[in-house]
Amino acid sequence: xxxxxxxxxxxxxxxxxxxxxxxxxxxxxxxxxxxxxxxxxxxxxxxxxxxxxxxxxxxxxxxxxxxxxxxxxxxxxxxxxxxxxxxxx
Numbered sequence: 001x002x003x004x005x006x007x008x009x010x011x012x013x014x015x016x017x018x019x020x021x022x023x024x025x026x027x028x029x030x031x032x033x034x035x036x037x038x039x040x041x042x043x044x045x046x047x048x049x050x051x052x053x054x055x056x057x058x059x060x061x062x063x064x065x066x067x068x069x070x071x072x073x074x075x076x077x078x079x080x081x082x083x084x085x086x087x088x089x
Contacts, residue, residue, distance in 0.1 A: 012064050025058060029065040 003011075016022040028045045035042055047055055060069040 008064065012061065016061065022058060022061060025062050026065070029062040 013026070016026065025045050025047055028043065031043055047058055049055055063069040
C-alpha cells in the first residue's frame with residue numbers, strides 16, 4: 001500500500017499493536033535507519049516456528065515498513081542470477 005505514515009499506522013500497525021510477538025519484529029524493521037544515524041552496527045531478529053505458524057505473514061508485515069511487501073519480497077526471493085542483467089540482451 002502506498003501512502004502516508006497515518007495510513008500505515010491505521011492499516012498495518014493498528015491491526016497488530018496488541019500482539020507483542022508481531023510488534024517487536026515490526027518495530028525492529030525500523031532499526032537499520034535508526035542505528036545508522038547513531039553509527040551503530042545492525043541487529044538481526046530471528047523468527048522461527050512450525051510450518052503454517054505465520055512466519056511469512058510476519059515477514060510481509062515487517063517489509064511493509066519499506067514499501068509494497070509483495071514487491072520487496074519478490075526481489076528477495078529471486079535467484080541471484082535473475083537479478084543480474086542478461087549479458088546477451
